[in-house]
Each structure stands twice: as C-alpha cells, then as structure tokens.
C-alpha cells in the first residue's frame with residue numbers, strides 16, 4: 001500500500017490517543033522483547049521504548065515509506081530496531097514478551113489463523129495487546145464503499161479493501177481459547193475535526209489508501225471530488241464550522257498462553 005507518513009501524522013494527536021489507552025492497560029513489568037506489528041511512522045513504537053527502557057523493541061511494517069520515517073524519529077532508547085516485513089508472514093527470531101499492534105491488524109485476513117499464530121510467538125507469560133478500528137459501518141466507510149461499488153468506479157475499485165474485523169464476541173471466543181486472561185473493550189472517540197474537508201483529510205491518511213493507490217492522479221482527484229459531498233452530508237458542520245467524527249475502536253489485551 002502507498003502509505004504517506006506525513007499525511008498520516010497530520011492527525012497524530014487523535015491517532016495517538018487510542019495507542020496510549022492501550023499501552024495504559026498492558027500489565028508487563030519488564031518485558032525483554034517487545035514487537036510493534038504494523039508500526040507505521042514509529043511514533044507509538046517510541047512510546048513503547050520509553051515505557052520499557054530496558055526492552056529490545058522492534059517495529060515491523062511493510063511500507064518502506066513508513067519505516068524510513070520511523071528510522072528518522074528521535075530514538076528514546078538505543079534498543080529500537082525496524083524491520084520491513086509483511087505481518088502476515090513475519091515470524092520472530094525468539095519468543096516475544098509483548099506483541100503490540102495499534103491500528104494495523106484489520107488490514108490482514110483470516111484473524112482466527114492470525115491470532116493463533118501471534119499467540120504462538122509469545123513467551124508463556126507474554127502479552128498480546130491489539131487495537132483495531134471498529135467503525136466499518138460508519139457513514140464515512142459506507143460512503144466510500146457505495147461510491148467505489150457504483151458503475152463509475154467498480155471496474156477500477158471493486159476489489160479495493162478497507163480492512164475488516166470480527167465482532168467483539170468472536171474475538172473473545174478466539175482469544176479465550178488461546179489465553180487464560182482476556183480483556184476486551186470498545187471506546188468511541190468523539191473526534192472534532194476542522195478544515196475545508198476534514199473527514200476526507202482524515203480518511204486519506206488511512207482508509208482511502210487502498211482505493212487511491214489504484215488510481216492515477218487525475219482519477220484519484222475525481223474520486224475524492226465525488227466523495228466529498230457525500231461526506232459533507234453525512235457529517236454536518238457544528239456552528240463553529242468543525243465536524244464531529246465519532247470513531248469506535250476495539251481493544252484487546254490477552255496474557256498467559258494456553
């Protein structure tokens with residue numbers, strides 16, 4: 001996927017908050033090996049390195065642009081490394097004490113197989129901590145799918161994928177079969193966005209990436225121009241001109257491998 005780190009980081013405060021909420025629930029005292037799967041521009045990886053300063057921290061991502069940005073980020077600890085790899089096939093060299101992933105695993109398929117594989121990478125007392133968006137039925141996402149599936153765009157965008165997750169109950173059952181302790185929760189972040197096309201700008205950093213990368217510059221401009229009125233209608237302006245963009249996210253922290 002063609003990720004653009006600067007565009008993604010445009011909303012870094014809002015994108016960081018769920019990661020902080022997830023880190024706050026991780027019960028590890030002194031993990032030796034920490035992995036951040038789908039680490040993106042490395043901002044959150046550095047937070048992990050700050051929290052566990054003696055740990056060896058590895059950020060894994062399949063986007064060269066994101067990893068280049070990550071390697072430029074100020075390093076909190078000397079033991080932070082980066083690896084270019086697809087999380088679907090990546091395997092650690094040694095068992096991991098904390099396997100962390102923020103806003104990335106929804107891009108991967110077959111979560112029953114994936115989560116079983118992730119559990120198998122952990123030390124017996126290891127922790128799996130994951131956050132994924134849970135807003136695939138939000139108006140923003142329905143607008144994108146409706147447009148991409150319409151006659152004008154279906155040939156080019158019909159197979160584009162915005163990621164997917166299971167239901168919370170399905171993750172509960174899946175994780176409870178793999179771990180002795182599972183914590184699962186959802187939070188809706190009521191995000192206030194500003195600007196001429198605030199929801200579109202937000203979506204361009206993530207959800208729209210697999211759509212726009214299939215189009216040349218002119219077609220991409222035409223697609224976002226067609227999307228913008230639908231987003232404006234779905235997210236009316238507040239009296240101060242801002243837009244409220246609720247964003248639901250699913251969190252899970254699991255420990256003690258079975």
Ligand SMILES: C[S@@+](CC[C@H](N)C(=O)[O-])C[C@H]1O[C@@H](n2cnc3c(N)ncnc32)[C@H](O)[C@@H]1O
Nearest residue numbers: 038039040061062063066086087102103104107
């Ligand atoms: C929304 S960003 C999240 C970045 C980071 N975790 C954060 O919280 O800021 C999603 C990241 O997942 C990465 N990604 C998507 N699919 C991936 C895969 N199969 N393997 C590795 N990384 C992947 C993308 O390249 C992107 O950097």
